[in-house]
Amino acid sequence: MKRLFITAACMISLAAGALAGSPMAEIKTTTDKVLASLNDPKVQGDDKKAQRIGLVQKAMDTRFAWEESARACLGRHWAKLSPGQKTEFIKLFSQFLEETYAQKIATYYGELDHIAYQGEKIIQDSGTDYAQVKILLTTKSNVDHPVEYRMQKNAAGDWKVYDVIIEGVSLVKNYRDQFDAIIAKSGYDGLIQEIKAKKPASPDLR
Amino acid sequence: MKPTLLCLLLLAAAPLARGVDLVSDSVFNDPFDNAGPVGKKLQSNSTEKKAADGSFHDPFAESNSTTAEQPAPAVSDPIEKVNRVFFTFNDKLYSWVLKPISRGFGFIAPTPVRESLDRAFVNLKYPVRGVNNLLEGQFTGAGVETARFVVNTTVGIGGLFDPASRWKLKPQPADFDQTLATYRIPSGFYLNLPVLGPSSARGAVGSVGDMFLNPTFYINPDWIGLAVTGANTVNYTSLHYKEYDTLKAGTLDPYVAMRSAYFENRRHALEKVRAKAQDKAQDNTQEKAQEKVQSKPRAKTKVVGQDKK
Numbered sequence: 001m002k003r004l005f006i007t008a009a010c011m012i013s014l015a016a017g018a019l020a021g022s023p024m025a026e027i028k029t030t031t032d033k034v035l036a037s038l039n040d041p042k043v044q045g046d047d048k049k050a051q052r053i054g055l056v057q058k059a060m061d062t063r064f065a066w067e068e069s070a071r072a073c074l075g076r077h078w079a080k081l082s083p084g085q086k087t088e089f090i091k092l093f094s095q096f097l098e099e100t101y102a103q104k105i106a107t108y109y110g111e112l113d114h115i116a117y118q119g120e121k122i123i124q125d126s127g128t129d130y131a132q133v134k135i136l137l138t139t140k141s142n143v144d145h146p147v148e149y150r151m152q153k154n155a156a157g158d159w160k161v162y163d164v165i166i167e168g169v170s171l172v173k174n175y176r177d178q179f180d181a182i183i184a185k186s187g188y189d190g191l192i193q194e195i196k197a198k199k200p201a202s203p204d205l206r
Numbered sequence: 207m208k209p210t211l212l213c214l215l216l217l218a219a220a221p222l223a224r225g226v227d228l229v230s231d232s233v234f235n236d237p238f239d240n241a242g243p244v245g246k247k248l249q250s251n252s253t254e255k256k257a258a259d260g261s262f263h264d265p266f267a268e269s270n271s272t273t274a275e276q277p278a279p280a281v282s283d284p285i286e287k288v289n290r291v292f293f294t295f296n297d298k299l300y301s302w303v304l305k306p307i308s309r310g311f312g313f314i315a316p317t318p319v320r321e322s323l324d325r326a327f328v329n330l331k332y333p334v335r336g337v338n339n340l341l342e343g344q345f346t347g348a349g350v351e352t353a354r355f356v357v358n359t360t361v362g363i364g365g366l367f368d369p370a371s372r373w374k375l376k377p378q379p380a381d382f383d384q385t386l387a388t389y390r391i392p393s394g395f396y397l398n399l400p401v402l403g404p405s406s407a408r409g410a411v412g413s414v415g416d417m418f419l420n421p422t423f424y425i426n427p428d429w430i431g432l433a434v435t436g437a438n439t440v441n442y443t444s445l446h447y448k449e450y451d452t453l454k455a456g457t458l459d460p461y462v463a464m465r466s467a468y469f470e471n472r473r474h475a476l477e478k479v480r481a482k483a484q485d486k487a488q489d490n491t492q493e494k495a496q497e498k499v500q501s502k503p504r505a506k507t508k509v510v511g512q513d514k515k
Contacts, residue, residue, distance in 0.1 A: 069234075071233065075234075076233055078233050079233060100455065101456075103455070103456070104452055107452070108448075130237050132238050141321050142371055162236070163238075167471055168470050168471050169470045169471055172236070173466065177462050177463070177465070177466035178457060178459045178466070181459050181462040194458050195458065198458060
């Protein structure tokens with residue numbers, strides 16, 4: 001009896017996984033697309049890095065929920081902002097995050113060996129669907145990096161990423177802690193100034 | 207009649223438009239956020255304004271027993287001023303001394319050679335992982351680490367290669383800080399140690415414990431042991447300096463970013479140990495009940511569509 005139940009559950013979940021538009025399928029599609037475009041021989045080499053960053057940025061724009069990410073990163077400070085400030089913050093924050101994140105992917109993609117899509121979990125909260133997608137990146141030197149995407153289904157029914165957790169370190173939480181510290185020290189205006197002053201992240205990676 | 211209808215329609219559409227066009231007012235609340243060190247603190251801050259912000263509660267936190275049971279304490283950093291001084295010191299030490307040397311070394315030695323060397327250094331520290339796996343009650347982990355050490359030291363030529371991983375013997379990281387954590391000892395305040403970097407009160411104690419388990423500590427004369435440690439550091443940095451540089455490039459306050467990441471990463475490592483212990487306990491009870499269902503997914507999370515390349 002129990003075995004039957006488990007088999008049925010497996011079949012249902014397999015069917016659900018096969019349906020297009022499951023959060024994990026969306027992550028896989030986007031990842032495959034980005035990797036394919038990054039591995040294009042036309043964009044190889046150090047001089048083509050700007051192009052590669054552009055490719056990643058384009059993909060991120062279709063998959064990221066910038067507003068939700070920005071809200072989560074500001075935490076309790078969000079409610080104190082005026083609508084104009086909110087719009088400005090989302091714009092600045094998404095540019096900043098996109099640049100930093102795209103830099104990382106465009107730098108490290110060559111070290112990737114394979115990705116295991118480990119599973120997804122969908123929960124409903126206050127009428128909104130949330131998903132947790134776990135993947136495992138394995139580098140060419142055989143080191144595993146667990147990555148978790150947290151997603152929200154938007155009004156249009158699309159799954160969008162609002163947080164990425166790498167080795168247990170949440171992007172949103174890390175920025176929230178930084179923003180908290182900066183706001184405590186120099187206020188919200190100080191934070192905005194710092195984000196604006198931060199040059200497009202360009203680490204010295206030679 | 208018509209204007210009234212139009213008005214009604216507009217009124218009905220108003221919340222819709224608000225939802226679409228206007229930026230939401232409420233704090234974004236992550237239902238998956240299982241209240242880590244700072245998350246807990248922030249949540250308790252935001253609960254006062256919960257009603258005003260309209261933020262929703264976290265249903266996932268309750269079901270996630272591993273963290274809900276033992277909420278980690280809020281990050282405390284009473285000696286931030288001193289920590290920041292050492293952070294700057296380490297940063298300069300890194301950029302002016304360690305990175306140039308490591309890059310020079312990286313220029314001479316090809317990456318596969320440096321990776322092999324790094325594996326050998328890791329292999330050498332087997333007693334740290336072996337003993338701490340035992341102290342944590344992870345007997346399988348200790349066994350796997352021992353098997354890895356034997357295989358990699360012999361077949362892997364002194365640990366230069368890692369054939370054990372190909373034989374499904376994956377590393378089982380463990381250290382004394384983690385051991386103390388499994389004994390429910392809180393991490394204590396944040397410490398940014400000179401040279402050694404991010405740590406905590408518990409982490410510092412753990413480092414001392416691990417030092418005694420590290421074979422290089424017993425090398426006689428001392429200077430050879432120090433040279434080995436130095437070579438290990440230079441070699442490791444030559445493989446990993448990109449990570450520190452990208453961290454610095456992508457942060458507004460690298461000190462806070464590092465502190466936050468340190469505690470989150472430690473919490474994650476501890477969660478993995480607890481999950482393993484839980485799995486083991488579940489397996490045991492299942493065996494007792496003679497109900498061993500084959501190929502059980504890793505409990506807790508509902509795994510949909512396993513896809514391994």
